[in-house]
Amino acid sequence: MALTDPVFTDCLTAPLHLAGGIQPHGGLLVLDDQQRFVGASTNIAEWLDKEAAQLIGQPWQAIFPSLPLPGALKEMNHLGIAGSHLRALKLGNRDLVLAGHHWANRTLIEIEYRQKHIEGELPDELAQSRGALLAACTAALATQSTPEQAAECLMRHIALSTGFDRVILLQFLHDWHGKVIAEALKPGIRGYLGQHFPANDIPQNARSLYVIKRQRLIADAHADPVPIIHPGSEPLDLTHSELRAAHPAHIQYMKNMGVAASFSVSIVVNGALWGLVVCHSLQPRRLPFAVRLLCEHMANTAALHIGGLRQLGRANARHEHSMYRARLKQDLQTRGPTDDAIHQQLERVRQAFKADGAWAYFRRTDYHCGQLPATEPLNDLKRWLQSNATAPVHGYNRIPDDLARHGALVRHASGALHIQVDDDNFIVLLRHEQPENIEWAGPPDKPDTHIPGTALSPRRSFDAWKEQTQGQALPWEDYEYEAASELRILLRELLDYLQLEQQSLTDPLTGLGNRQQLQNYVEKISLTESGPETFVAVFLIDLDRFKPVNDTYGHSAGDQVLIEAGQRMSHLLRDSDLLARLGGDEFAIVLPRQKSLDALRALGERLIQAIARPYRLDQDNTRISASIGAAVLEPGMTLEMALHNADMAMYRMKHGGGNGFALFEGDTRPTHPGA
Template sequence: MTPIYFSDCLTAQLEFLGKTQDHGTLLVADEDDVIVAAAENAGDWLGPNAKEMLGRPWMALFPQIHPPSSLSSFEAIGLSGIHLHPVHINNRSLIMVRHRTGDHVVVEFEAESETNAFGRDRGAILAACLSQMGRTDSEQAAAECLMRFIAMVTGFDRVMLVQFLPNWHGKVIAETLKPGISGYLNHHFPANDIPENARRLYTRKLQRLIADAHAETIHILSTRPEPVDLTYAELRAVHPVHIQYMKNMNVITSFSVSIVIGDALWGLIPCHNLKSKHLSFADRQLCEHLSRIAGLHMSGLAQLRHAKERHTHLLMRRQLRQDIQTNGANGPTFQRQLQQIRETFVADGTWMRYQERDFFDGAVPNTHTRTTLLNWLATQTPEPVIARHELDDELKENEELRKTASGLLRIELNRNEFLILMRKEQSAQMEWAGVPQETANPNDPKAGLTPRTSFETWRQLVQGISAPWSASELESALRLRTSLNEVFEFLELEQQSLTDALTGLGNRNQLNRTLSGVITQYEQTGGRMAAVMIDLDDFKPVNDQYGHSIGDEVLIKLAQRMKALLRETDVLVRLGGDEFAIVLTRVRAVGDPERLADRLLNSISEPVLLDNGEQVTLTASVGAAIYPEHAQTATELLHHADLAMYAVKRKNRCGFELYDPTASYTASRNTPETPH
């Protein structure tokens, strides 16, 4: 919470303070070119005093100045939209600039200066900057190039490049210094040094000169009750807090250039001079032009970088979808894809919960700490994606969480499923230009100026902070959420089409798919597999005696018994009624199906205890055929296993037979469907 003694500077409408600096003067005209406001020092610069000018037409006051018909009859020209005119008034050579603001035209006058761009041709500087800027390949490199040219144009003692971090702290990432001038490289400045109201103006007005911290400000006289909007005025005075701020830094003249990408303030180039220094309007305009060029180039670089990142994430999502749809939502698939997701998002760990199972890759917290994390997430506002690069204070006390998940990106999936990406703590000593605001003393007479009273280096151990998530990563997180939900929904619908509704086993579709898949694989690699057909003997009397609900109960319990006898890779399906089939995906010896059949027959023949306390005892007939000895296709394999099973039925039942190619079989009752 902002201390009350600092609130005025944070909340003031800085563009409506109603004051100007004294290195020039200012007039405001309405749509009829009548002067409706004037700085009190207008008479010193223009002849008639300010009060005499109010209410008088522009042409009556300055007939010698041409724009031809009226002040407001001009179109915006150039990058800045500001007109620059040399004029001669009151025996002085002045530079006049004008710009629109709503229904008014603001006209400013400064002394003409022959000094141009630190003694160099401005056109040559602009061309050189364009050339060097074009060779930069990152936003920071372009910003540093801009800073060097701003330093060349201004010739100030200290020129810094400040980049705004996600929490609006500013970090000095580059600087140029005159001999004997101290610097602030790698130092952080608290966010309130340039509060939101000031940042808003820096985004709209790209360069700003404070000519002399010790000069008196000039009031604006006006015939209108509403204040004049000085957002784009060259002479607009700043808040007294900022003046005191400069004095505390021993800075007399300050000039700043904004770096804006799109409509976002990327950073700032503050220029400080320890003595009063004039910077002509033309040089300031040149710096603004350079900044706009840099902003356009940086915008292009950012778009290119984002495009590359988006393409990388797109390829990851396509591979993920294809892998899961081809190989299923299982441990090996998730292990591959979680690693790919982690690497694409430059995360240190991933944790996914799917169908009440947890899957991990990389460095993740222990079980207790994961529970702590989930409890905290449950208190947050429900959102599809929750991104944090700094832990809340109460979580920073958890060392395990701090080290493994100082940064987290939680992607909500369907129901109680989620994907969490984690980044490790980047513990470091942060250097501040003075003590941050939390430790400011409200009794200090300078505390109203700034959250601290000096700019000497103050070091702070920063914990519980990670690298922030980029805009591209947040965008990709939303797209990844959509992809995962779509593929999981597809798998769920597909699973329903492959599942027997009563027992939860696979159905005939699952049998055909499994057989076709294994045979296709073994055609390439070689191998044996077997189809085993199972038909319960005399099951109809169970339904007749006890009813279909009891019959269903018996089928479910026998299905569970049979499944318990199989390996994880084998597949048990219910074909319908009292018929089942098993795919033995690996057969090492011809006797493997018979050994399984013995276990199946023993298990099935054990009495089934019903929920009503009664018992049911059944037997089964089992037949099997082996690929490739007994068949070359899935259709043949099922047919031959079915023939063997019905051979048992026609004999004594409750037994097993392996298909014999030399035997003479009577056609089975059912012909299996052809696999797709």
């Protein structure tokens, strides 16, 4: 026979589910798929009056003749509200409870005394009210409006159900540190409300077990674990065991806290460990099977409610993000990607993501809003984000060491969310540093009780220890990363749309607008652009002596002249003016918010002078000139009508020899001062 001793390796990496031993307040039986005993804890005689070695090889019916055990445990009676595969059994003068579960081709049966044999446990009348407790907890949960409130409601019902000295609600933070957000204490018992416990207090291997086995009792920290006789070549998997022995480091941790017994219940939301309800007793304390499973059932109910509340909160946040994205798309498609529109939408993005600052690089232009660091550290941030990008959307909530040398980045960019829209365009959202005074339950990085054979040494001190965090910001939520990805998709589609629209509205040779863009622009100009103080004017420009350029130098040289003439005219115009090429050597300009006809004439003369400067072609200096006609776009007048009038003025000038400016003579607008 093989005796499996409960020996562990390092607590941080140990396979805790392969404990090799159980706690002494119960016994363990192991059956094969033929319902024969192939293993037992060495203390099994306390419950069955038979030594473990005597059981090996015996069939189930030899020990429990009146209790059938189908392979799937389907016919085991349920005991208690949440009991799964539990069976009450009277064996001689012993009132027992059996719990069973499967592992591979083995069935594990655990035996404990029923409640009335456990000194100091809950009175019978409270044990009988488990259904009422579950109903009360479920009803109370329905009135809670936040996940934290629901978890605290669960904690108080578990405290009532168990009667332990101290019951705390530990919520896991994003870095797996735990924070005590609520507690229930008996008189004279020390509390930890508001204090933090470092992540290594409950290492990853233990957290993984808490997700699977959702309630866990350690009845006596001072009791020695009981070995298991099991001749199998593989150690027993005790993941689902009620009695699994605890790692020595955890036992020492309990002793250091002055805790003799503990009972923990997992809050698992959507498959992830949200928190724990941890119960402490200063004296050894057992808790009946049914009460433990009642607490697990209440925790599962609370987790469903917490999940629903989180889902509702995220749905509301997603809806808000969807609404601002719809407004962004509509605004930029309607108004066009003007500087004002982009600034306005960037501010909306900043607010939607609860960011303190936002920086966008869009179509070769930088846009900023909110509070941002200066240019030099901002450029360092950009380089770091782009060189450390693991995905098109990525971020951090703690300033990287490479950036911490910039005090401005620590203050303004301790959190960053980088959205790389495409190779050229991006958005960076920033969150300020959020210094926080954290109160730890003892120094988190100074363990001082060493357990032989382990790397983890549990802390001896749990006195409050304060630390101020630096270089940290509020973390980005999962739904915010999701919203950032949706925003990226929208912006890529919008850029494609704008590019196609630009192509449809742009002259392919000069890059200026075409007739359609000119028409769209006139339609967008509101009536306020013309009135008693201002008016809208239209210029029509036709290049003089352009045909000889094509005939002498070729069409590529002629194209070069058209491009350069367009550039010269653009440099003389305001951002609000629109220059378009209508075809051939003909151009048009729309000029909103004009105040005098004299100003039009002055602009016309400057345009003529700019066009008349020499053009360098094939080592020659070539000159052309221009004839410009102008007309006022009266309210109610179409673009074609205004262009027709400007065309009449332009041809009058051209037939007079060209190289000049003429205003449409039929214009009846009152002459402004200076006209």
